[in-house]
Amino acid sequence: MQYEAGSIGTTAMTGVTRAAELTVVVPTFNEHDNVAPLIELLASALEGVDWEVIFVDDDSADGTAAAVREIAQRDPRVRCLQRIGRRGLSTACIEGVLASSAPFVAVMDADLQHDERLLPRMLETLRSETCDLVVGSRYIAGGRVGDWEGRRAGISSLATRLSRLICRTDIADPMSGFFMLRREVFDRAVRRLSGQGFKILLDLLASSPGQPRLKELPYEFRRRRHGTSKLDTLVAWEFGMLLADKLVGHLLPVRFALFTVIGAVGLGVHLAVLRAALAVPTVNFTKAQAIATVVAMTSNFFLNNLFTYRDQRLRGLRLLRGLLSFYLICAVGAVGNVGIAAYVFAADHVWWLAGIAGAVVGSVWNYAVSSVFTWRRR
Numbered sequence: 001m002q003y004e005a006g007s008i009g010t011t012a013m014t015g016v017t018r019a020a021e022l023t024v025v026v027p028t029f030n031e032h033d034n035v036a037p038l039i040e041l042l043a044s045a046l047e048g049v050d051w052e053v054i055f056v057d058d059d060s061a062d063g064t065a066a067a068v069r070e071i072a073q074r075d076p077r078v079r080c081l082q083r084i085g086r087r088g089l090s091t092a093c094i095e096g097v098l099a100s101s102a103p104f105v106a107v108m109d110a111d112l113q114h115d116e117r118l119l120p121r122m123l124e125t126l127r128s129e130t131c132d133l134v135v136g137s138r139y140i141a142g143g144r145v146g147d148w149e150g151r152r153a154g155i156s157s158l159a160t161r162l163s164r165l166i167c168r169t170d171i172a173d174p175m176s177g178f179f180m181l182r183r184e185v186f187d188r189a190v191r192r193l194s195g196q197g198f199k200i201l202l203d204l205l206a207s208s209p210g211q212p213r214l215k216e217l218p219y220e221f222r223r224r225r226h227g228t229s230k231l232d233t234l235v236a237w238e239f240g241m242l243l244a245d246k247l248v249g250h251l252l253p254v255r256f257a258l259f260t261v262i263g264a265v266g267l268g269v270h271l272a273v274l275r276a277a278l279a280v281p282t283v284n285f286t287k288a289q290a291i292a293t294v295v296a297m298t299s300n301f302f303l304n305n306l307f308t309y310r311d312q313r314l315r316g317l318r319l320l321r322g323l324l325s326f327y328l329i330c331a332v333g334a335v336g337n338v339g340i341a342a343y344v345f346a347a348d349h350v351w352w353l354a355g356i357a358g359a360v361v362g363s364v365w366n367y368a369v370s371s372v373f374t375w376r377r378r
C-alpha cells in the first residue's frame, strides 16, 4: 500500500487524538495509594493542555504498576513503564523521558509532595520565555520545605551547598526533584548523564554542555500522605558518588579511587597487626606477616563491601562466598605484584620504582577481577 504525500496528517490519522505537548514523568517505588489521587490532581491542574503521564515503576511489590495500568485502560493519557530487576530514581526518570515524544517534559514525585498546580506555570514559562528549564524551588522567596524536622532540613541544606560545587549554575535548589524542560536540553545531556542515585536534576545540570537557561519558581514541599520515603544511607552514598564522579570522574573512575584509598587503609592495618603480632614471643616474622596479610585482606573486603560497592552490598551466604573469592583474587594479585617488582628490579635496580610497579599491577588486578567476580552485578 502506498501513502500519498500528506496522508499521514489527514486520512491515516483520522480518529487519533492529539499528541501530547507535555509528558509528566513520575518515578514510582511502592506508591500504590498515590497513583489515582495524583492522576486526578494532574487532570484538573492541566485542564486545556495536551498532556500525558508516564509512571516508571521498578516492579513495586505493592502493585503500583497494576494500579497504573488499570487506570490506563480507561484513560489513554496514562502510561506505565515497568522495569524488572532494576532500581534507581535517576535512571527511572531518564528512561521515562526517553519514552516520551513530547516537546516539553516534566519530572515529579508520585507522593503528592510536589505541587502539581505549578505545572501550568512551568509550561507557560517554557512556551513564552527564552528559557530551557524551569525548576520548582523550595529555597527561593515563596518556597518552603513544609514541616520537615530539623535534621532533614540540615542535611538538605548541606547537600545543596555541596551540589553547587558541581553544577556550575547559580541555582537555589539544585536537589529539586520537580522540574520541566525542553526535550532538546535533555537530548544534549543524555549521553553524559551519570544516572547515579536520586539527583536527576543535579546530574542534568552537571552534564549539560553549556548552561541551560534556567528559571526557578517557588512552591511549598508538601507532606507525604501515603507510603514512606526511600531516602536512606544508600541514597546518601549515591549522592557522594555522583559528586565525586562529576568532580574527578574524568581523571579516574570513582570506584577505583575508593578501592585504592581502602587499599592504603589496608596497608596501615597490615603494619599495625604485624607490629602487634611480632610483640608475641612465640610468633616469628613469617607467621606474623601471614596473620597481618589475612587481617588486612579481610578488612579491605569489608570496607569495600560497605563503601565501594554499597549499591551491590553482599550479605549472608553471598558475603561468605565473596570473601573467599576476594582472598583468592588478592593472592593471585600478590604473586603478580612480587613477580612484576622482581622483574623491574632485575632490569634497572631502582628499588622504589620496582616496588611501585608491583603495587600498581597488583591493585589494578585486584580491582578489575574483584569487580567482575566478587561484586558482579546481578
Ligand code: GDD
Pocket: 026, 027, 028, 029, 030, 031, 056, 057, 058, 087, 088, 089, 092, 108, 109, 110, 111, 113, 175, 176, 177, 178, 198, 199, 200, 228, 229, 230, 231
Ligand atoms: N522507579 C523508581 N525507582 N522510583 C523511585 C525509586 C526507585 O528506585 N526510589 C524512589 N522512587 C520514587 C518514589 O516512589 C517517589 O515517587 C519519588 O521517587 C521520590 O522518592 P521519595 O522517597 O519520596 O523521596 P523524597 O521525598 O525523600 O525526596 C524527593 O524530593 C526531594 C525534593 O524535591 C526526591 O525527588 C529528591 O530527589 C528531591 O530532592
Ligand code: MN
Pocket: 109, 111, 113, 224, 229
Ligand atoms: Mn517524597
